[in-house]
Amino acid sequence: MALPANGAPVRSIVIVGGGFCGTTLATRLLQHPPAAPTRIVLVERQEQLGCGVAFAPHAYPYLLNVPAGRMSADSQDEGQLIRFARRRLPQVDGHSFLPRQLYGEYLRERLRLARLATPGWLHFESVRGEVSNVRSDAASGRLCVTIGQRTLLADQVVLACGDPGPAVPAYAADVAAHRAYVRDPYRDGAIAATDRAVLLIGAGLTMADVAVAGAARNPDLHIIAISRHGLLPRVQRATFQPVLASRVDLRNELTRPSARGLLSAVRTLIGTVENDGGDWREAITRVREVAPLLWQGLGEGERRRFLRHVRIYWDIHRHRMPPATAEQLEALRRNGQLQVRAGSVAQLCADGERLVALWRARGRFDLQELWVDRVIECSGLHQGVAGTADALWRQLLEEGVASMDSSGLGIRTTSYGALVDAAGHTATRLFYLGPMLRAQYWEATAVGELRQRVRELATVLAASLSEPLSGPSVRATVTSHSKAVRAGSAQRTTA
Ligand SMILES: Cc1cc2nc3c(=O)[nH]c(=O)nc-3n(C[C@H](O)[C@H](O)[C@H](O)COP(=O)(O)OP(=O)(O)OC[C@H]3O[C@@H](n4cnc5c(N)ncnc54)[C@H](O)[C@@H]3O)c2cc1C
Numbered sequence: 001m002a003l004p005a006n007g008a009p010v011r012s013i014v015i016v017g018g019g020f021c022g023t024t025l026a027t028r029l030l031q032h033p034p035a036a037p038t039r040i041v042l043v044e045r046q047e048q049l050g051c052g053v054a055f056a057p058h059a060y061p062y063l064l065n066v067p068a069g070r071m072s073a074d075s076q077d078e079g080q081l082i083r084f085a086r087r088r089l090p091q092v093d094g095h096s097f098l099p100r101q102l103y104g105e106y107l108r109e110r111l112r113l114a115r116l117a118t119p120g121w122l123h124f125e126s127v128r129g130e131v132s133n134v135r136s137d138a139a140s141g142r143l144c145v146t147i148g149q150r151t152l153l154a155d156q157v158v159l160a161c162g163d164p165g166p167a168v169p170a171y172a173a174d175v176a177a178h179r180a181y182v183r184d185p186y187r188d189g190a191i192a193a194t195d196r197a198v199l200l201i202g203a204g205l206t207m208a209d210v211a212v213a214g215a216a217r218n219p220d221l222h223i224i225a226i227s228r229h230g231l232l233p234r235v236q237r238a239t240f241q242p243v244l245a246s247r248v249d250l251r252n253e254l255t256r257p258s259a260r261g262l263l264s265a266v267r268t269l270i271g272t273v274e275n276d277g278g279d280w281r282e283a284i285t286r287v288r289e290v291a292p293l294l295w296q297g298l299g300e301g302e303r304r305r306f307l308r309h310v311r312i313y314w315d316i317h318r319h320r321m322p323p324a325t326a327e328q329l330e331a332l333r334r335n336g337q338l339q340v341r342a343g344s345v346a347q348l349c350a351d352g353e354r355l356v357a358l359w360r361a362r363g364r365f366d367l368q369e370l371w372v373d374r375v376i377e378c379s380g381l382h383q384g385v386a387g388t389a390d391a392l393w394r395q396l397l398e399e400g401v402a403s404m405d406s407s408g409l410g411i412r413t414t415s416y417g418a419l420v421d422a423a424g425h426t427a428t429r430l431f432y433l434g435p436m437l438r439a440q441y442w443e444a445t446a447v448g449e450l451r452q453r454v455r456e457l458a459t460v461l462a463a464s465l466s467e468p469l470s471g472p473s474v475r476a477t478v479t480s481h482s483k484a485v486r487a488g489s490a491q492r493t494t495a
Contacts, residue, residue: 010037010038010039010123011034011036011037011038011039011155011156011465012038012039012040012041012152012153012154012155012156013029013038013039013040013041013154013155013156013157013158013461013465014041014043014143014145014152014154014156014157014158015040015041015042015043015157015158015160016043016131016134016145016157016158016159016160016161016392017043017044017052017159017160017161017162017434018042018043018044018046018049018050018052018126018160019044019050019051019052019053019054019055019160019161019162019434020050020052020054020055020073020107020447020450021160021162021433021434021450021453021454022042022044022049022158022160022161022433023042023049023050023107023108023110023111024073024107024110024450024451024454025158025160025433025454025457025458026040026042026111026114026124027073027107027110027111027114028454028455028458029122029458029461029462030111030114030115030117030118030122030124031114031117032458032459032462033118033119033121033122033462034122034461034462034463034465034466035462035466036121036465036466036467037121037122037123038121038122038123038465039122039123039124039125040122040123040124040125041124041125041126041127041152041154042124042125042126042127043126043127043128043129043131043145043147044126044127044128044129045128045129045130045131047128048104048108049107049108049111049126050104050105050106050107050108050111051104052162053162053163053186054100054103055100055101055103055104055107056100056101056104056186057101057104058101058186058188058213059188059189059217060188060209060212060213060216060217061099061101062099062100062101062186062209062213063097063098063099063100063322063324063325064097064098064099064100064103064322065097065205065236065319065320065321065322065325066097066236066446066447066448067094067095067096067097067236067238067239068081068082068085068092068093068094068095068096068097068098069082069093069094069095069238070094070448071098071103071447072451073106073107073110073447073451074110074451075451075452075455078094079094080110081098081103081106082094082096084106084109085098085102085106088102089102094238095238095239096238097236097238097322097323097324127147127150129147129148129150130147130148130391130392131145131146131147131161131392132146132147132148132391132392132395133145133146133391133392133395133396134146134157134159134392134395134396134401134430135395135399135401137153140153142154142155142429143155143156143157143429143430145157154429155429155465156429156430156431156461156464156465157429157430157431158417158431158432158433158457158461159392159396159419159430159431159432159433159434160432160433160434161392161434162434162435163434163435163436164385164388164390164392164393165183165388165389165390166377166387166388167386167387167388167389168183168389169377171345171346171347171348172348172375172377174347174348174349174350175348175349175350175355175375178350178355179353180350180353180354180355180372180373180374180375181348181355181374181375182374182375182376182377183377184377185200185206185209185210185376185377185378186209186210190210190214190374190376191210191213191214191217191218191221191374191376192218192373192374193217193218194218194373195214195218195221195373195374196220196221196222196373197221197222197223197224197371197372197373198214198221198222198223198224198372198373198374198375198376199224199225199226199345199355199357199370199372199374199375199376200223200224200225200226200375200376200378201225201226201227201345201375201376201377201378201379202225202227202377202378202379202380203225203226203227203229203230203231203232203340203378204227204233204315204316204319204378204379204380205233205319205321206378206379206380207225207227207378208232208233208321208325208326208329209325210376210378211223211225211329211332211338212325212328212329212332215328215332215337215338221337222337223332223337223338223339224338224339224340224341224370224372225338225339225340225341225378226340226341226342226343226344226345226357226359227340227341227342227379228312228342228343228344228362229312229342229362230340230341230342230343230362231312231316231342232316232321232329232340233315233316233319233320233321234316234317234320234321235320235321235323235326236281236320236321236322236323236326237279237281237320237323238323240278240279240281240282241277241278241279242278242282243273243276243277243278243282244272244273244278244282244283244286250269250286250287250289250290251290251293251294253265253269254266254269254287254290254294255293255294255297256294256297257297257298257299257302258298258302258305259298259302259303259305259306259309259310260305262294262298262306262310263310263313266283266287269283269286269287270283270284280317281317281320284317284318288318288443288448288449291441291442291443292440292441292442292443294442295441295442295443296440300406300407303407304407307407307409318443319445341359341361342361342362343359343360343361343362343364344359344360344362345357345358345359346358346359346360346367348375351371353373354371354372354373355371355372355373355374355375356369356370356371356372357369357370357372357375385397385402385404385410385411385436386404386408396419400421400422400423401419401421401422401427401430402419402421402422402432403420403421403422405439405440407439409436409438409439410435410436410437410438410439410440410444411432411436411439412439412440413431413432413437413439413440414426414440415440416431416456416457416460417431417432417433417437417453417456417457418430418431419431419432431457431461433450433453433454433457434450435450437453441453
């Protein structure tokens, strides 16, 4: 990674993780490259790029929960995914809910096309492997990325490695290694054809996926889902007639210093939309557009209050089921195959091949017992980074290179994704891109938001990698970047 043939110095950027964010960032950098010779290395531990947790191939054809017309990876070309999908499925239109696996193929195709058009001064390489640590290299002043036995020196490193796998919950400590306890809900064969009863922990979109896939594999399956509130996600709609003027800026109307005030303002907005004959989903979409500002307007205590009391209501309205999944889930509930309970699991114990769940119904103290063939964690990945077993995140946190945000949602970053270390210094070479940006933006999970973050970071990186080697750092580049990107709070900067 030293010098190209013509002797010009080469900068290098290593992207850790080739899911949606890593693949889309690499694509964007190839399409809008730095002006100087640059080497881009995309490191992914899975066999295929573009999959991550969401878009991997599975035996069951899981669906996207957003219609194709709103899932383009390029916000400047909303028809891109539809055009790609029509090559396989000619009847697709903007209202179609596509298979998630097809979306992974679309991301790979975008990268492939961008590589074909790569200018000669860019070198792209994808590496299969797991990054175990990222450290400063004192001798070169660059970052040293360890992938198994191999190390790469990089000028910039982007951690696009998604949400780290959550820690084993305390209630599952005794059964963590039991074959009937399943931590990866999307593992093919997680539900065996011989299972009669399964417990799904969580009642959100993951539970819906696992329940419909499990019932398709095993039509006699009895499914019990337990979550704190026992509330199911609402149903997505491909389209609705907007009633709010598109140019109305809702920031002032919705900004409140308290979680309670915010909830009330959102309820009022929903009421306004419905009174005008509209659909409540429009109000949620409009709130989502300004969610980062609303979130940043809440103090620490109010954020905690929001997470404790309001989050569940936001989540079930915001993260909605594709209509086909909702219909299947409803059919399972109607015929008694699926029961959803409000409560919490206190402990899981082994009973030979089976598991016993001790659980408490919401508002009660007594424990109930439930014997099942399988327990599947469906409570989602987004539980913060605390206690994770992921080697890379443990190293970054233990060495203080990364730090958790105070609400425990994700990690501390600036508005353009630069990591903030344990001492409060902003990294100049190390960035995070992905759903843990929720600590900064609140809404940072879906393609609609993440593609914006990809564009912003790609612009910052391309500009900083284009500077002369003795030129200003990323920090200086950022000062000339757009106001939106600069909106984050001021932090001290490392050298
Ligand atoms: C099941 C599911 C369905 C979803 N459906 C939708 C939808 O329909 N519409 C929508 O808008 N959004 C959807 N989302 C949300 C959104 O698209 C994802 O959150 C998004 O894919 C996140 O992308 P990412 O690249 O940050 O993380 P991921 O997709 O998780 O990718 C991270 C990648 O990094 C790799 N990695 C991690 N650590 C290392 C390491 N140390 N070394 C090397 N590689 C590493 C992983 O193998 C993985 O491939 C869904 C999310 C999930 C989980």
